[in-house]
Amino acid sequence: MVGEVENWEELRLAGAAVKERALLGLADHLERLERELIAHGATVHWARDAKPRSTEELFLNSNV
Known part of the structure; x- marks a missing residue:
């Protein structure tokens, strides 16, 4: 292809x-996204790091 x-x-x-x-x-883009989501009624949760905390979180994140 190349x-x-x-x-x-x-x-x-x-x-x-x-x-x-x-x-x-990226930080600016994410903060702008957060503002827009909140303005439209969403709740934004920030993780401390990329490590999953529980099986429930994995399930919730995979169904978003």
Whole structure:
């Protein structure tokens, strides 16, 4: 597939730049999302880290 696209390297670098910008602004994006969700009646819960706390949490998260 790579050989089929003329400007593959240019596209790869552009994609990497988009990813980097998104990750650098991730905290701001998440805080904006939280504000928008709350404004529309949602309740937002923040985790301390990425580790699941219980089987119930895993079940709830998989059904959201």
